[in-house]
Amino acid sequence: MSLKSIIYDPATNNLEILDQLLLPGVTKYVKVKGVEDGWKVINKMQVRGAPAIAIVGCLSLAVEMQNDKIETKTQFRREVEGKLNYLVSSRPTAVNMKAAAEELIDMANQLSKNELVCLEDMRHLFVSRIQQMLEKDIADNKAIGDNGAKEILSRVPGDSPVRVITHCNTGSLATAGYGTALGVIRSLHSMKKLEHVFCTETRPYNQGARLTAYELIHEKISATLICDSMVSALMKSRNISAVVVGADRVAANGDTANKIGTYQIAVVAQYHKVPFYVAAPFTSIDAKISTGDHIVIEERPDREMTHVGAHRIAAKGIQCWNPAFDVTPASLIAGIITERGVFRPEQLKEVLANENS
Ligand code: MRU
Numbered sequence: 001m002s003l004k005s006i007i008y009d010p011a012t013n014n015l016e017i018l019d020q021l022l023l024p025g026v027t028k029y030v031k032v033k034g035v036e037d038g039w040k041v042i043n044k045m046q047v048r049g050a051p052a053i054a055i056v057g058c059l060s061l062a063v064e065m066q067n068d069k070i071e072t073k074t075q076f077r078r079e080v081e082g083k084l085n086y087l088v089s090s091r092p093t094a095v096n097m098k099a100a101a102e103e104l105i106d107m108a109n110q111l112s113k114n115e116l117v118c119l120e121d122m123r124h125l126f127v128s129r130i131q132q133m134l135e136k137d138i139a140d141n142k143a144i145g146d147n148g149a150k151e152i153l154s155r156v157p158g159d160s161p162v163r164v165i166t167h168c169n170t171g172s173l174a175t176a177g178y179g180t181a182l183g184v185i186r187s188l189h190s191m192k193k194l195e196h197v198f199c200t201e202t203r204p205y206n207q208g209a210r211l212t213a214y215e216l217i218h219e220k221i222s223a224t225l226i227c228d229s230m231v232s233a234l235m236k237s238r239n240i241s242a243v244v245v246g247a248d249r250v251a252a253n254g255d256t257a258n259k260i261g262t263y264q265i266a267v268v269a270q271y272h273k274v275p276f277y278v279a280a281p282f283t284s285i286d287a288k289i290s291t292g293d294h295i296v297i298e299e300r301p302d303r304e305m306t307h308v309g310a311h312r313i314a315a316k317g318i319q320c321w322n323p324a325f326d327v328t329p330a331s332l333i334a335g336i337i338t339e340r341g342v343f344r345p346e347q348l349k350e351v352l353a354n355e356n357s
Helices: 035-043 050-067 073-088 096-113 119-155 181-190 207-218 228-237 262-271 345-356
Strands: 006-009 014-018 029-031 162-166 194-200 223-226 242-245 249-251 256-259 276-279 325-328 335-338 341-343
Touching: 006 050, 006 119, 014 050, 035 050, 035 073, 050 073, 050 096, 050 119, 073 096, 073 119, 096 119, 119 162, 119 181, 119 242, 119 276, 119 335, 119 341, 162 181, 162 228, 181 194, 181 242, 181 276, 194 207, 194 228, 207 223, 223 228, 228 262, 242 262, 256 262, 262 276, 262 325, 341 345
Parallel strands: 162 194, 162 242, 194 223, 242 276, 276 335
Antiparallel strands: 006 014, 014 029, 249 256, 256 325, 335 341
């Protein structure tokens, strides 16, 4: 059984998330009773990872809208818009929550204008759309996994299994299931084409050491943990086939925001001629921003750097700079692996233009 970060039961309108702050030591689910709880669990990073943030945010709204005492369609539309904009403010860098919010606000606008749809239908259609997002994310991740596995294997001469590096956590815990970059690794593993995966510990929040390592062990995938500072030495000595990471937002030119440290891995990969891939749902591509310069980078509290859990590791009084993400320039990216296929960054402009035509 794969790990489940989100449990949602539409029949009882119950939403729970696996508290990722407590992993790997403690497995505890936390109830999310509405939008206020949704905002808090996302902001505190009890749930994290771009797709999981969007799904939990939207499901927290679905839970609330089923209980709410709304009396008119106009009121429903207004509430939806306000609450979604609030959820978008929980973490600014990932595009997924913003993209889902725009889609749902648009849907609420359309439904509120449609005279054939009553308030109860509107509520039902709205909540069903959110439930579909959960299912679509898993299906998309499986397609990303297969597309990525084929792409990486096509770059490796001969038929031998590959050795891959990944960063942060992009697996079942960061999505509705299966994962994006970790989905690619999962697909390579099930094709018996993965020799080994190296996961970085991903300082300062240790998503790699705490969460990816946990998932890899759970899946019985042959894996080794490395410190972030070991990537160059590893590439020089271990014949790495590819790097595959996730994304929080991809600009129209292919520049990609992902977990802090991604950029330096991409630089090192180029130096060692190791192909560097980004795996993400197509909706992570934000056609509205031309380059990565327009991506807002979240800065997190100093405490995530100075402490590990309750234990202080940094000298008292030191100043900290803690950006949660960085932007990898498109020129360092060999391909963006999506459920629709693998795109070279320079192809994105045309793909996005066809999308809107
Ligand atoms: O701060 P986090 O843990 O939410 O950052 C997560 C990442 O950067 C992931 O690589 C990204 O969200 C993709 S998750 C499928």
